[in-house]
């Protein structure tokens with residue numbers, strides 16, 4: 191009998207995003223240093239946190255018409271946005287206005303709503319030459335958008351390159367969308383480089399954005415995870431001051447609970463200028479869905495109200511700092527001298543520079559095979575498949591003991607690979 195190919199399906203019993211291969215972060219076959227996600231210990235604490243917050247919420251909802259189970263307001267409930275504004279104001283030590291906040295299902299969905307609602311789909315997305323690799327895939331899904339990489343320096347985007355490229359690609363757009371172009375970036379604890387944009391760079395980005403009416407989309411997903419700075423560096427959104435004569439509102443701060451709480455909960459927020467919040471209030475998708483993640487945002491509101499989220503963030507700082515220190519210590523001790531890295535002040539990642547002639551992709555394969563450590567080649571973070579002599583490692587997932595061991599193994603692997611691929615004259 192002939193097999194009907196349409197009926198053939200393969201289903202794997204996957205339990206999480208990192209499941210389904212030998213590289214599963216929860217297995218010990220390999221040490222996977224790729225995952226930018228909280229580990230079992232931090233997520234384990236969520237069981238109690240969510241149980242208590244859910245009880246707190248449902249007790250209130252029973253006496254409040256059970257509105258939380260209704261379609262939610264387009265941009266999130268008033269109580270979620272006011273409690274979130276209080277939480278963020280304290281974290282940033284900078285006033286966050288509830289009226290500027292829009293509920294999302296996390297930063298990935300924030301980006302989806304931003305591109306689909308605000309951008310001329312024949313427009314241009316400028317992004318850093320090294321940028322979050324999955325954002326490259328997300329933005330490329332909008333295949334009518336032109337993607338233009340921009341040079342990145344140690345203190346942020348190269349402002350001359352950015353403006354030159356803007357001038358080159360700018361066009362007069364006549365459609366109904368608000369922006370002809372946007373610049374997607376991460377000014378604070380950048381992924382993958384971990385850099386923080388300098389004040390001067392931030393000020394000039396605002397000047398450029400206003401001059402060319404360019405939207406700036408900041409994935410501010412790591413801002414709260416600072417390990418050396420007393421408070422989170424001032425986010426780009428705060429540089430776009432409403433008190434300026436030429437203010438129109440050009441920056442969105444796209445935040446998430448994925449890194450400070452749990453990615454599975456799928457809740458985030460966008461902090462937006464008034465004209466952009468208004469555009470989201472009119473978004474068909476947001477209206478039709480009754481906002482995004484309304485119920486989960488209610489549970490988080492309770493967690494903020496009871497002070498438990500703040501306590502958890504402090505635990506995150508403590509864990510991630512010791513994880514970062516373990517990996518940084520191993521690299522400082524054992525990384526070959528002709529390689530370099532910046533000690534991250536926050537976030538999840540370390541970006542290692544290899545000698546120019548080294549192909550990071552081949553080196554990653556070598557290290558995986560011979561040292562059982564999985565790291566990500568730099569070229570994955572480049573829309574042009576460049577940055578071949580870089581690799582990214584993450585200290586988010588593993589405990590310090592594993593990270594110390596992995597760091598040492600990784601350095602031995604790099605040393606071996608370099609020895610075999612460097613000619614001495």
Ligand SMILES: Cc1ncc(COP(=O)(O)O)c(C=O)c1O
Nearest residue numbers: 226296297298322381409446448
């Ligand atoms: C820069 C950046 N943006 C977005 C995300 C995904 O965030 P979310 O889980 O909120 O969609 C990540 C996760 O690695 C990230 O590094």
